[in-house]
Amino acid sequence: MSEREAIEVSRGEVFLAWLRSEPGAVCLILLTVFLACLLGIYTRPVGFLASIWPANALLLGLLLRLPRAAKPLGWLAGAVAYMLADLLTGSSLFKAAILNFANLVSVGIGYAILARLPPEMIRLRRPASVFHLLTASAAAGAGAGLVGGFANPILFNSGVLSGWTFWFSTELVNHLAFLPVVLSVTPFQVGRLFDGPLLRRGDLLPAVVLFLSGFVAVLVGGPGAIAFPVPALLWCGLVYPVFPTAVMTLMFGIWAMAVISVGYIPSLAIPKGEMALVSIRLGASLIALAPIMLASVMQSRNELLGKLHDLATRDPLTGADNRRAFLESAQEMMLKGRLPLAVLMLDIDHFKAVNDHYGHAGGDAVLVEITRRTRDCLRTGDLFGRLGGEEFAIFVPDCSQTVALQVAERIRQEVARVPVALQDGRSVPVTTSIGMVLVTAAGVTGLDGLLAEADAALYLAKHNGRNRLETRILGVTGS
Numbered sequence: 001m002s003e004r005e006a007i008e009v010s011r012g013e014v015f016l017a018w019l020r021s022e023p024g025a026v027c028l029i030l031l032t033v034f035l036a037c038l039l040g041i042y043t044r045p046v047g048f049l050a051s052i053w054p055a056n057a058l059l060l061g062l063l064l065r066l067p068r069a070a071k072p073l074g075w076l077a078g079a080v081a082y083m084l085a086d087l088l089t090g091s092s093l094f095k096a097a098i099l100n101f102a103n104l105v106s107v108g109i110g111y112a113i114l115a116r117l118p119p120e121m122i123r124l125r126r127p128a129s130v131f132h133l134l135t136a137s138a139a140a141g142a143g144a145g146l147v148g149g150f151a152n153p154i155l156f157n158s159g160v161l162s163g164w165t166f167w168f169s170t171e172l173v174n175h176l177a178f179l180p181v182v183l184s185v186t187p188f189q190v191g192r193l194f195d196g197p198l199l200r201r202g203d204l205l206p207a208v209v210l211f212l213s214g215f216v217a218v219l220v221g222g223p224g225a226i227a228f229p230v231p232a233l234l235w236c237g238l239v240y241p242v243f244p245t246a247v248m249t250l251m252f253g254i255w256a257m258a259v260i261s262v263g264y265i266p267s268l269a270i271p272k273g274e275m276a277l278v279s280i281r282l283g284a285s286l287i288a289l290a291p292i293m294l295a296s297v298m299q300s301r302n303e304l305l306g307k308l309h310d311l312a313t314r315d316p317l318t319g320a321d322n323r324r325a326f327l328e329s330a331q332e333m334m335l336k337g338r339l340p341l342a343v344l345m346l347d348i349d350h351f352k353a354v355n356d357h358y359g360h361a362g363g364d365a366v367l368v369e370i371t372r373r374t375r376d377c378l379r380t381g382d383l384f385g386r387l388g389g390e391e392f393a394i395f396v397p398d399c400s401q402t403v404a405l406q407v408a409e410r411i412r413q414e415v416a417r418v419p420v421a422l423q424d425g426r427s428v429p430v431t432t433s434i435g436m437v438l439v440t441a442a443g444v445t446g447l448d449g450l451l452a453e454a455d456a457a458l459y460l461a462k463h464n465g466r467n468r469l470e471t472r473i474l475g476v477t478g479s
């Protein structure tokens, strides 16, 4: 990371910390809800309710993601933003009060259902997340519909049932489109969408295919066109984490609404009648749930695979590579011929006495601390494994003889520098013996041979008095 990038990241962290504080979260709510209301107000048909109304889903999402804001002040900020947006754009106080009461009922119901779930579920990282999202969105829509439905004859001279249907479908559609984006976003990832584990540049293909299938749907038209992007959406759900998938499905939702509801693309079949429109909008929203569900399942599957991988490759006590993982990785590095390289064998001195004096738990604590001290002396690409008992191995690729000697000597000194402090207040003086083999030329010997050479050097270190390093060099001298 360059110096400039590091400054930007730290500025970003300061800003995020402020957003997570109560004043920051309240300001964010005020601004977001106000702007979202303006978007809804300026895109709605004259004299009627808005069908694009992201404000409720965004307020709900922010209250769930920023727990410091989910207090009376945060709710008040939301209510003020709703009222301000309506009053500043010419609504009467009476109309604004009723409509915004319905909005707050929607957010309140959604919050009551989702806030009691564990954070991982709320952030759409569990297979059942989408079920809860759907339940909360439908309940929020149904509740808001009750207020809005009964207000419909008074405000818009229209029926209670049609009012309820409109509120229900609008809330459901908007919640399913906007809520997943807010719930799944990890703020740090926003600015670095194509960096790190979130998305690699090579993974862009599903997004490109999604864009192309939307284009083809518009060209071909007809009642089936709405389904053209579905395979690409599912592909996105399989390949991308939840957040980018949610962004793609939001784009699909906007595309579907523009293409079908508003009729921007005349070659597509536009359904006649209010109910047909409601039905097709609900259908498009439910289609968009499938990729998010897939992404949630994949996320939890990947986490599980990660845990299984850790279980299979790590020593549970020290967290170092286990014997099998160490040998496999070392073998891979050997095949890549990353010379010169060094193989080190480490053995804690008189460890049996440590166990006898301080108990097995004391011995375990020493193993953990020695692992930490040793790892601190290594580079990221070096391998460090626990071969068994109190014996460890290190594989250092691409290192000169001088560097290898420095690394080994530093480890020996670090282990012995200060006694290991136990939880019960006692401290254990520890030393280690190290056998090292240096390889400077290819084809000298295989991994087993190197480990045997390092083991022989270790034996010599023990024999010559312990707490010392013995080295063998293979390749140059041919020894």
Ligand SMILES: Nc1nc2c(ncn2[C@@H]2O[C@H](COP(=O)(O)OP(=O)(O)OP(=O)(O)O)[C@@H](O)[C@H]2O)c(=O)[nH]1
Pocket (backbone or CB within 6 Å): 317, 347, 348, 349, 350, 351, 352, 353, 355, 359, 360, 361, 362, 363, 364, 367, 388, 389, 390, 462, 466
């Ligand atoms: N606490 C603890 N002890 C272990 C573990 N694995 C092996 N040991 C103990 O490590 C000790 C190894 O002792 P020895 O092989 O006799 O060697 P040493 O006492 O270290 O003597 P030298 O290697 O000759 O310096 C044995 O007492 C094992 O029971 C473990 O996971 N935890």
